[in-house]
Structures are given as structure tokens and as C-alpha cells.
Amino acid sequence: MGSSSVFSVASASLSLHDTNIKKKLNFGTNAFRFNKDGTNTFSNFKSSRRISMAVAVNVSRFEGIPMAPPDPILGVSEAFKADTNAVKLNLGVGAYRTEELQPYVLNVVKKAENLMLERGENKEYLPIEGLAAFNKATAELLLGADNPAIKQQRVATVQGLSGTGSLRLGAALIQRYFPGAKVLISNPTWGNHKNIFNDAGVPWSEYRYYDPKTVGLDFEGMIEDIKSAPEGTFVLLHGCAHNPTGIDPTPQQWEKIADLIQQKNHIPFFDVAYQGFASGSLDEDAASVRLFVARGMEVLVAQSYSKNLGLYAERVGAINVISSSPESATRVKSQLKRLARPMYSNPPVHGARIVANIVGDPVLFGEWKAEMEMMAGRIKTVRQELYDSISSKDKSGKDWSFILKQIGMFSFTGLNKNQSDNMTNKWHIYMTKDGRISLAGLSLAKCEYLADAIIDSYHNVS
């Protein structure tokens, strides 16, 4: 970096009288770029001009920083907010909306918060690994309370900052203790997965997943790519309700995937963001994870309570590592803590207490399950309505049944970037550029409008 070597020659004193030159001067990393005519900024100075070191501070050290693009997913909501058109529809971020398209705070969550306030609990630091009651509850929820892995104490659970934070801890563990190991990520996947592994310093490559021809799973491609990855690769799997496609392997396909991963000594890393939210059943949605654990495999699992408990902004989740012995689980947990400490010291208490209170009380737990079934049910209903609307309006004979086969909050429409842009620019429907729509943001009342927009974008835009 040339800039720092100039400044260490502090005895050279130059003072700026020309404000134009002040603007051109850039004391960041760009300081020694050459202009198109081959000159360098500093070469323009005549010997009579002096730049004083105090004035050098007039230029920012950060001026050379490029403006980052807006987040592709969260940026959609920002664009939606800015749109003043009355018919606008936000199908961008995956946050549940009621039929009235309002955010939803679960009743059981409000009850829990009231209880917590009545009890007057303190706000002391949680242990680095988080709230013990939460960690116990979350592992049991994921694996089943009577799961042998739990009974044998082979599960290390550390509370994390929702799904993202939990994935990041897992990624940091991989980077530190499995140097050179890669993560295999589905193509496509949630937009933030790659950023997480990039920032954690873990290399990744992709396995085929989505088949645009069938708007379904490219199972052959997936198997081939997992097979050809070097032994000991981490394979990132969506536990249920694949984001963004909504396409999940069948139970039989899961068995084959597990077979292959075992053969190749790969390590499965599940992202479970929708347990209970996909089918409406907590147990059903955890079937894939439990299948792997039942085989005695060592597994990483990141969990999130953003959607299934509507705790988005509270940032509650967990990273679980199921290993082959309790002794190993102890060591792994201690190292996860060592990674969490320099990141944020210990996790936030509020959301974890809400979860622990709900899961720990049979009445509240029952109420939660009912509300979750309601949310999942509403999504299934709009799926059906959307499908009915599109298939009755579209006379082209295109098969739209993938809408019904997909599961969870999202539907991969199969629309490309241009078509997605048309959805936004012409119809004021906000979605992500990969063609993903969030059904959670769709009401029955809006299905017809959406159907028209999709048909128009699909057929009239290329």
C-alpha cells in the first residue's frame, strides 16, 4: 500500500492552497493511482506548494470505499416502502403476514412477555452459550425429547443470533477446525448463505438443486455433485421448506442423500428455519434432521425462531452439533463459546426467555402449535387459491402445479430476472430477482392480481 509509506515520511511538509486539489487528493488506498494521462496526483504539485500534515486530515481515509449495493432481499422491502402506488404488493422478505397483510405477533408470545414482566426477571448477562432452559428446549424440539442423542448427551447446543448468527458460528467452527474443508451449497439457496461462509473464510461450491424444466428438484444433479465433492465436505441442507424454491426432497430421496453423505464421509449441516412452519407439524418438519441423527451421523444444525414463533427481530436461534460422544460434544461446545465471545460475548436474553417459557409450559406450547398450524394453513390456502387463479386464467396449457408441490413460505415462480423486474415495474409487485415470491405476504384477495401479473410476465417478457 503506497499511501502509508508516504505518510511515514512525516518530515515532508506540503500545504494546500488550492481547494480543487484538496478534492482530488485521496489519502486512502487510491492515493497513488495514476490518471489517464499517466500523471499521478502528487506529480501535479509544484515545489512551491506545501501540504501540511494537519490539513491532510481534511480528506477522509474512507473516501475510496465503494458504495455497497443494497441487500437483494432486505433491499426489496425498502423499495416497496418507497413505492406510492396503491396496488403495490410486497412479496419480498419472508415474514408472515395475516390475510389483512399485517405483521403478526403470536398471542402466545404476548402471553409469555407479560408473564416475564410480571415475574420481574433480571437482565444479567447470559452465559456465553446462552440461556440453559432455551438450549435444552430447542434441542428437544429439534430432535424430540426422547432422542437417544440427547439422552446420551451427544448434542452441543449454543444459543445464537437467529439462523444467521447460528450459521455463522458453525461456519467459524469449520474455518478454524477444518481448514481447507469446503461447504457445498444448493443452487439456488438463500441469498445470505454465501456471504456468511465468505465472511467466515470458508470456501464453498454449489450442488445442483433446482431444475427449471420441471420447476422441481434436480435430484440426479444433486447426487452427482455431492458424490464428486472431496471427502469430508460439509453439505448445507435445508431441513424443510427450501429457501428460495420451496422444493424439498421426498423422504426416500432424503434416505439416498444420507446414504451418500455417509459413504463420502461428508458432514451434513442443516439450516432449519421453518420447523413447524412448513407442514404445520413440528415433528414432520424435523424428519430430515432426525433421519440423519438416527443413523448415528455427526450433524450440524442451525435453528431459527424468526418464522415459527414470529420472533424475527428478537434474533433467537441455536447452533447444534450432534457428535459421536458426550466428551466430544463438551469439547465442541467449549470451542463454539470461544468463537462467540469475540463476536458478541453472549446472546440476547429476551427472545430466548420467550421461547423457553412457551416450550416449557404445556398449555402455552399447545397454544403455540395451534397458532403455527394456523399460519402454515393460511399459506397452504393461498397457494391453492393462487394455483386455481393462474390455471383458470392461463390458457397456454402451462403446468402450474409446481405451486402446489412446493412447500413453505416461498414459491419459486420460475420467472427470470427480466420477468421479475416486470412484476415490479409494471405491476408494483415486489419480489426477489431470482423469481422467488413470499406467499406469506399474499392474501386471498390479492391472488387474482398476482395471477394476472405472473401470467403477463411469463408470457410477454423474455
Added chain:
Amino acid sequence: MRPPIILESTTTFSSSSSSSSSSSYSSCDRRLNTLARHLIDVNDQNQMASQNISPSPTASSNSVFAHLTRAPEDPILGVTVAYNKDPSPIKLNLGVGAYRTEEGKPLVLDVVRRVEQQLLNDVSRNKEYIPIVGLADFNKLSAKLIFGADSPAIQENRVTTVQGLSGTGSLRVGGEFLAKHYHQRIIYLPQPTWGNHPKIFTLAGLTVKTYRYYAPATRGLDFEGLLEDLGSAPSGSVVLLHACAHNPTGVDPTLEQWEQIRQLIRSKSLLPFFDSAYQGFASGSLDADAQPIRLFVADGGELLAAQSYAKNMGLYGERVGALSIVSKSADVASLVESQLKLVIRPMYSSPPIHGASIVAAILKDRDLFNDWTIELKAMADRIISMRQQLFDALRARGTPGDWSHIIKQIGMFTFTGLNSEQVSFMTKEYHIYLTSDGRISMAGLSTKTVSHLADAIHAAVTRVA
């Protein structure tokens, strides 16, 4: 499985679950650490080579995690764990870096409870994701709190503020931002400093060096050493400064010394990075505790500042803080914000809403704000009173040595100057729990327990070398 190595020892990796960390990160430890890290890398490679042909991980005798060693327990938690195990009725926990009442109980501020009730009663509130940078009003109000409402930097839109996960998270995001975008990836930490600082910045991707700070001989500031070390730092280096109530020593520069530090830093184009974890908690005055930072902002220069609301609002477990970056221009400030988002999103996507909502509600309402300042001053005053009481008690006993540092040091902690043998003695014979570097948390003392502590110190000093 590898045997435990130096890297894992408590003196080098003394981590903490709170800002009240234990031992200092000495340069000797650092050298050993670096050496050990080199050894680990070699070992890891050998280990990984043999791992590649290992049998299926499903065999119970084998695990892909076999090469992970057990990290040591956090030294602070270790203190509390030992304290909890002790059956003695006279035991005293002075390791904890969290405020305790005169009755030795944790405290949730009354104003915080009231705001929480308000928030619950507000039907318009929901739990939707907040922006990546956090709550807008929280950010604005936090900037005003630290820089002053009339700060020209704020008025000129040169301040970028993002909500962070308390102090730790704000420091980490700042560190990662600098590692990505700043040309000089060296950060200077005071010797000693909070045990988590070196780890935060190392993992963020910066190279950690130290500058002299504490003078054991005087139990005060080694000002000459500080000026020398910062004076010889490579131009552009980042310098971590504790805004007030230095942790763990409690030794702060005077305002005159701060002014000299500022001049030196600006003349060398060093980049100041303030850690402000005790604003209002140190002296009782929010403005007084922010003076050093404001001194730097006033000269128009750039700086970073991490804030924590853990202590001054008692929001420890809620993880509320902020990172502010003061740039030269509004344009740069918005570049900076966009890049901070890219650091945050792959770390935790967006920050938690609860604590920030509490802070924002308090800061924006004049009455709540006033009530807060009263409770804050009460906490600070109780600690100052404990300092005086301890000092008086030692004087009354004629304990050998100069104990004036107890009342000269500021904030939650006192660096007693006791050595680790004396500390062990105090724990064993008097059931007093503190960190091995001799740091005590004044927040854990009460009028009833001062004499017990004074007895212990007296005994330690007179009976143990």
C-alpha cells in the same frame, strides 16, 4: 487428540462473559501465544492429513471433531463458579463486572421496567425485522448521547451510527470494517486492557500491538510510555482508547493528558477507536464521561466509537450498543454505512429489537431521560462511596502501602496491585473471589462487606509476599 497447549492457558486466552474480564494480555503472553499458534497450525495440518483417510464418522470410536481440544472455562465465570461452590456465609464475589445493589443483588433500573411495560402495552408494536443497521431513532439518539446533541459532526451528517450487539459486537463490526476497508491493519491496545479486546480484533482481521498504559509502580498512568509508544506507531495505525473508566485499571488520563494524546494522534494520522462502556457510570455525569471523545470530534478529525448500554442502563443481557464512525464528509458517511451493512448481514443479519427499543424510549423522553440520569448517578455514587469506604478502612487498619489509587481510580473496577499469591490467599482464607490480576469490582462491595475485604487485604499484604 492434541494435548492442551499454551494457547489454551488461562493467562493468554482469558475470555470473559462480560466486560469485566480478568487477566491482562501481557506482551510475554502474546509472544508465547504467537509461537503456540504457529505450532498449532503445523499440528493441525498433520492432523488433517491423517484425518482424510479416517473411517466413517458414524463409528462411535471416531469423530470428525476428535481433534478439537476443550477450551478452558472463562476466568471470570471460573471465579463465579468457584464462588457459587463455596459454602462459607462470609463469601464475597468481586469478580463480577455487573452492578450490584447495597444488598448484593442485580439491579434492573426502575425506568427500564416502566418502559418495558409501556412497550408491552403499545399495540402498534410488532416483532418485524428491524433494519440491518438497527433502529433509526436508537442510532440517532445514541450518537447524540455520546457526541453531544449540538455536535457539529452530527449536524453536518458526518456520523454513521449502527446498532450493535453491546460493546463487543460494536467493536467487532468496527474491526471487521477496518480490516476490509482501511489501509493500515494494525491496532494498538493499551497494556493492560479488557481481556476480550485482543481476541475481538484478531478475529476481525487486524494485527494487535500494544502501547504502554499502566505503571505498576505508581498504580497510575504511564503517560511517558504511552506517548512514546503511540509516537512510534506506524502512521495511520488504529489506536484503541478507553473513553473513561479504563478496564481493568480504573486509571484514566486527565483532560490535559487527553489533549496531548489527541495532538499526538492527529499529528501521526493515527485513527482513534474509542470503547465507551461506562458513559455516565464513571463520574455520574454523562457529559463529563464523554469529554475525551468530544475533544477528538471537535478537531474535525475522523474516529470510531463503540458504545455499550450494558452498565449505564443495566441492560447487560439485552446486548445493546452502537458503533459510530465519524468521517470527513456526509458522502463518505453514507459510503461507510453501506459497507457496514455488508459486515453485519453475514454475521447476524440484523440486531435484536428489545434492548434498543428500551434505550430509544428513554433517550427520547425528557422525563424518562431525567429519571435515568438520577438512577445512573445513584449507581455511580454508590461505587464512589465504596471506594472511599475501602480506602478509609485500609487507612484505619494501618495497612502498609499507598492505597490512594483506590480513590483515584475511576469506574467499576480497582486494580489493587495485589499479586496472584495474595489473591489466592484472600480467596482461600477470606473467601473473597476476584480475578488473579488483583482486579476487584467495586460494584460487588457493600457497606456491610467493606471491613471484611479490608481485613483480607491487610492480611494478604502483611502475610504474603
